Amino acid sequence: MSLGKLPPELYLMIMGNLESQGQLKSLSSLSRTCPTLYELGNPILYEASFNHESKICAALGWAISRNCTGISMKLIEYGMPVNELFQEDAYKYKRLLTPLAMAAEQGRTEIVRQLLNVPEINVNVICAYEKTALHHAVISRNVEIVNLLLAQEGILIDAKCDAGLTPLSLAVSGGNADIVRLLLAQGPLVDPDSRSNRGWSPLFIAVEHEVDAEVVKLLLDTGRVDVNFIDPVSRFTPLIVAVQNNLPDIARLLVSHPTIDPNLGAHNNQVVPIATAASRGFTEIVRILLSHPQTDPDRAIMARSRAILQADIWGHEEIVSMLLADGRVGQESRQLLQGQRILSQKPCAWL
Template sequence: MSSSQQNEKYAIHAAAREGKSTVVESLLNADPKLSQRKDDDGRLPIHWAASSNQQAIVLLLSQQKTFDPDVEDDSGWTPLMIAASVKDADAVVDILLQRGADVNQKNQNGQTALHFVASKNNLEVARKLFANKPPASSRVRDKRGQYPLHRAAAVGSTPMVKLLLENRSPLNATDVAGYTALHHAVAEGHGDTAIALLKAGAETDKRDSDGYLALDLAPDKELTEAKQVRKYIEREAENEGIEL
């Protein structure tokens, strides 16, 4: 297939990605089945529209008779998973939820939209997922053994950690490396998040696969004395009456 034929075959994918809603509408009017065509990346136009935060095109595609809100690309990603990973894509998420997107569907790595929301610290979308009927579950473990809480702790999102715990997330579960959420928070130097986990009851005596306690992972050697993570956590824990 020549490059011009290739471009013509996947014109709707490019238009969806680039936000050309009139082109998408014209192509669909000519051939509605184009919305179901996968490109060489294994994606439908809806996946590209979601990844580029093209609200108008997502709405247009979602109104097609054959629209499936849970359609997967070749990696098992749904439009909702993609939108949940994009900054300021709340409106796209709303459209997909209104069309019945499954908030707990897993991709090939066992991850749900909530895993990506937690990684991106997208608090508002997380709230939308929990408010959905049925709600998102914070108790889904991916193939690395991680819950969304592990991801939120690793990026140091204390508000996300608190929201996940309010929605029944396991607190002391370990991933395949033996890391708890506390291990992740400390290892990445997020003292405030570590304190939030401790206040919630995080266990300090759990060792990872290499035998390390969470506090053993504090990256103090790379920081100035004033910012040493372990000293900060120990001081704040003492102030809170938490025994380490």
Template sequence: MRDQMAFPTLPAELIRHIIFQSTPPKQWGKYWPSTRAVDEVKDFLALRLVCKDFNHIILDYFLDPRVLTTDFDSACLQRSDPPTPQAIRFCRRLLSRHLERSRAGGQINEVSRKFAQQVTGVVDAAVDALRDGEEDGEEVQRLRKTYTEGMAAAVVAFGGLTKAMFQGLAGTKPEREGAENDPDDDGSENEGEEEDDDTEWAWSDPLTMALTAAGILCRVDDMKTLIAKGARPCFEEDAGWIGLPIHGATIGGDVDAIDLLSEHIRRESVLDDDEVMEDCLHTGNTALHYAAQYGHCGAVQWCLKEGFKPDDRNKNDQTPLFLAASSGHADVVHQLLDLDFDRAEKALEPKPERSADEGSAADDADDDDDDDDDDWFATQLAIVDVEADDYRGRTPMLMAVQRGYLDVVQELMGRGALLINRRNPEEYRMTYLATAASRGHEAVFLRLLSHPDIKTGVIDSSGHGILKHAAVGGNENILRKVLSWPDVDINRRGEDDSTPIMWAALLGHESLVQLLIENGAAVDLVAVLVGASALDAAAHNGHEGTFRLLMSQPGVQLERPDLDGRTPLANAALTGNTGIVRMLLAQGNGINPEAPDRYGHTPLMLAARAGDEEVVKILLQDPRVDSSRRDKKGHSALALAAIQGSEDHGSVVKVLLKAVRSRQEVEEALAATEKDNMRALLSSYLQMKS
């Protein structure tokens, strides 16, 4: 399709079709996209570049209740993963456009509409308070657009695009399995029971929410007006999903805005000074967390001077240093690690005794109190735990390495307390060096390699060394570097018997496969990985160039079955890789296109079951393929497609009906399926042939 017409010319309706066609079969719905690679999700999101209407389409897709699942939240921007600055900017733009479209009367789904109404109410309250009597002209429209963007920023900053928030804003509780929502149920039967975390999230004070948005936008004059009109700087509802205005100001990073709110909070609060600025109820972040995450050095300095502790943890056990490192803010990382360190050392030195003529006893007592305060403050600035990990065991260094932030890695490596060979508990206990290799971050990899204590021969919990991770990462320079080390076992097997070349083939890194072959990698080894060998791994994932390279190597077995008894042709047919199917069929007698797997499924049956019309057509062109064959349950390719019953399977059924050899095949397929559309299609065929 890419060769036939330019993507930007495609109409929105066709793009929507592409999106839904890219989703897995219906029976996978419970697990998608938690079963899909993060790179696939990124590719999915990248379709927004296709046409000007795509942002509208994809946001509706995200807000569709059929798609908004906890699994989706965990597979994309996890709530426990600080999103990258680029992801934050994209979400802001996407949400702003959606809210503007909603106000203009664009067609959006019900969940999305209720959410937009809630946010629009806050924007309207802000505009009414700030318009200063002006009629609804160009300036007012600009003000409305500005606050729409501010509210979008607040939504993304405090909660992310999650199912719970959107459903909460819509005024409904997230659905539970086996439970039905009763609109007339006022919850009276549960009086006295403790409410769970799924209660409705509402905000009864839109002006205060607007004040938070103004803080994010750094609009100090607007903040003064909103406060004068009734916005409350220190108000936060128990179930609030957006933090205090002071949190918004630290996200924006304007110190004047922060000072303004701080003054009002101290004047109005009945709490002690140490307690007036709380953490965010929704995330557990303090103002220092937000300032660090959004990279505002001035706001970080303000928070530190106000007594915010640099090692405070949010609800995910993440420190401000963790958030700054995760977001790539090397200047803030430097500030948190080194700010006023000399002062701290001096504060901890023994103090000289005072002489009697240096002041009265009362003055000395006051001075001692001040010194104690300075000691505490300086010590807090100095003591920043560079190894502080979150609840998943991830450190600031790990996040910087994973995301390829070289400048942050360099800042952290300058600390003597850093454990340079620390392992990642979530990913096979890989070291930082192995992680950099697996991500293909060459500059980070070389910087880590320069550390005098770095260990290059560490084996992870899956039995693999760094060579395998270099093969996964796809960076040829990293792979060459690892291959140059002494005693590197190029055919080292992990616990699943896989080798580095199998992983390079699986991921389609053709140049790395070639490099590994040149350095003696065996191409005919078998494993429990995806497929049986490097060749099968390439076939499974449709990497034609890599497959062609491996197929040309001496000793390669084109029909070696995997654990399910499937040959490379069967796996290519199952996964819809037409190029590889054609390549294998072109081998003639060297390939058996009817080779069954352990369940009796031939490549044609697998393609029919997957609903792949093109592969089915290619296989049927081979005279050796028998469409009437049965699997071990007695089902033909026609029956398997009819049992699935989707629109794609309907197209496959129509193709297979042209190849049927007896009326009995169609009758068996009709008896096997419970899908009404398939039964109608097959019945119509039988009537026509009678």
């Protein structure tokens, strides 16, 4: 005889006994044996989840992970505590999250809507690693969820996680221009030049992560970032990183900024933008740097480190010619190049 053919009263009695003994796994297994029993047993399982101390929010977490909007709606209607932290099981290192943070990170748009309609919802609950739901929404790269959260009154838009990263910093590191634009549209509520615990600004993060140039432009257009920021560890500027990584589109944006110092070097001018570009053969970057009226092509800590000499040492003839055509290359550099060419037995007919 099939279990589904038992009288409902008998099945409910069995379920009640299992629930009273705390045997929720057995209860759940039984309810899944057939559709009839599942329909009868689910309300008891929901109620049992609320009353079972180790299962706070676990049922809602299960519904979110599987994007079961119908079940999540029922759980919310039954009064599931939406602001409680619960331990997820989806990761090797288990984290404590609120249902909202979990739904935001997994991109569950409709469940986020459901949760935001709960009057007592708190969008600023601090979860694992001191991230808020907005941090997790940015991680999911879900523009619609970010929009939903930004529309909530009192949301902390510029909160920092344990690494000192704001939602904007995370959006920048992910190269998501649409979310960066949304966050910057919040105006003075967002600091586009905030510092992480490592001391990095969003602009430096953008260049270091080699994101799309549009993200860099959005940050520069705020007029509130330090384009000459110096990383406290490497002592590099965003321009030096753009040069080293051969990012001409980003270098062009940085060089065109009205407050850029195109000559700012790192480690007492041991690393200079134009000399670095010349030594590596980055012709387009050299051209971009020379387009700035204040660029000094002879800037270097030692004579041998000057751009024209480095380009010659590494055989970048096009860059040598470009620098020779620039009137800012001094006579001393030209003479040093001539001597270097004579020693290496290279032709130097132009001098």
